[in-house]
Structure formats: C-alpha cells, structure tokens
Amino acid sequence: METLVVGAVAYTANVVPIWEGIRDYFRGSAVEMDFVLFSNYERQVDALLAGHVDVAWNTNLAYLRTVGLTAGGCRALAMRDTDLAFRTVFVARRGSGLQGLESVRGARVALGSKDSGQARILPIKFLADAGITLDAVTPVIFDSDVGKHGDTGRSELDALQAVLSDDADVAALGITTWQQLKQAGELGVEEVWTSPAYCHCNFTALSSLDEARAEAWTSHLLAMDWDVPQERRILEMEGLRRWVRPELAGYRSLQEAMREQAIPLTW
DSSP states (O other), rough: OOEEEEEEEEEEEHHHHHHHHHHHHHHHSOEEEEEEESSSSSHHHHHHTTTTTTTEEHHHHHHHHOOOOOOOOTTEEEEEETEEEEEEEEEEEETTTOOSGGGGGSEEEEEOOOOOOIIIHHHHHHHHHTTTOGGGGGGEEEEOOSTTTTTTTTHHHHHHHHHHTTSSEEEEEEEEHHHHHHHOOOOOOOEEEEEEOOOOEEEEEEEEHHHHHHHHHHHHHTTTTTTTTTHHHHHHHHHHEEOOOOGGGGGHHHHHHHHHHTTOOOO
C-alpha cells in the first residue's frame, strides 16, 4: 500500500524523535508511514482538509473543528490511553480556604490560551454549569502559545505563576501539567476542584481515506507493546502506555462548550 502521511504539530523539541520512532515502528508493516510537522493546529487541519496529509494527530479542539468543517465527514482512528480521561484541575495557594467549585465565585481566576480546551474553554463551561458566569469572577487571561491548543503548557504555567505571585486566586490546569508539577515537588498550591473526565487528542482522518488502509495502519499502531523496550521508549515519550480506540462521547462537553461560547471553526 502507498505510504500514509501523518501530520503532527511541533510543540516541543522531542516531537521529532517521537515521530521518527513511530515511523521506524511502521517500517515493513502493511501500511508504512511518514510524517509532516506543522507550527500550529490550524495549518494542520487545513492540510488534512486539502488532502496534503492522510491523518492528523489532533487536539480535541482540532478534532471538533475538523468535524464541523467537514459536516461530520471525518473519523477518529485512535488515541492514547491517557486521552480517555483527561481532566481540568483548579488550584489555589495552600491555606487559601478555597474548596469546591462554588468557592471560586468572586475569585480572580487565571485561565490559559483561548484555544486551550483544558485551561480556558472547558474551565469556563465548568464554571457556567455551576452557575458561575465570567461576570461572577475576575478572569486573568494568559494567551500564551496560541496555535498550539495548550500543548506546550505555557499558558497553564503562566496561570500558576499568577497564583503563586498573588496576582490570581485560582488557576485552571490540565491534569497532565498538574501531575508533572506534583512529581517535581512541593508547589505551595493545592487542588480546589477537579473536573469530570473528558477526551483529549486523537488521530483524525477524513471519511474519504480508504477503510482498509486506515484499519491496517490503526491496527499496527494499537499493537505497539509496552513490554518491547524500543516501543516502550516511544510510548513513554508520547505519554501513554498503550494506544486505544476512540471513545467519542468524551468530546461532548467540549463540543457543548464551543457552541455555548461561540468558538469559531477557524480563527
């Protein structure tokens, strides 16, 4: 079969070795692959729609934009196990007395980039679902690394720093950023509230991609084995233990948030 081309966004320096490793893993398989790197997700979605790539490694926002721009003419092929139960965590300085979402009412809330599902779009929805509109808090906004959809974590770290320097009372962080910070040691902040689970990244293809070709590629991806050292290295760098089939219900909350907040399909 013809080589399948996968698009990915270069949001950190280790993206190149990750994708070189994945390309090597597919060498000799039923569907070999190559990859193309993009500077932002908008360019990547455009390339997928134009047929310049066969599959895009998308954030949840990029996936839902593809769904919207194709009127549902796309499908998710696979995702990481860690993408199945992503969460947003609100944190505050230790001893702040803030506990639970209702305690955030009236607080200064640090939010991440406008295209970050975990640090901006969904936190606003979670607050609204609890009856706390943006008028009921003081938003402190950090539009860092727009175009990366929060992948770099820069806006989340900026939000956290605002809490630590007493420029905000609460910060919205993605669960991955929060776990990494906890592993690094004492931070002087604590959890105020943790959101319900939702889904994050997935491999997105247009419905026009040949079904047999897509399934052969996906099946080989899902066979990547944690117990094989060379394959484990790739999995560790990408932050998962195994690739899994997508669970589309996990995108419902972000889809609702985009509709409620009138998030455009393109910037």
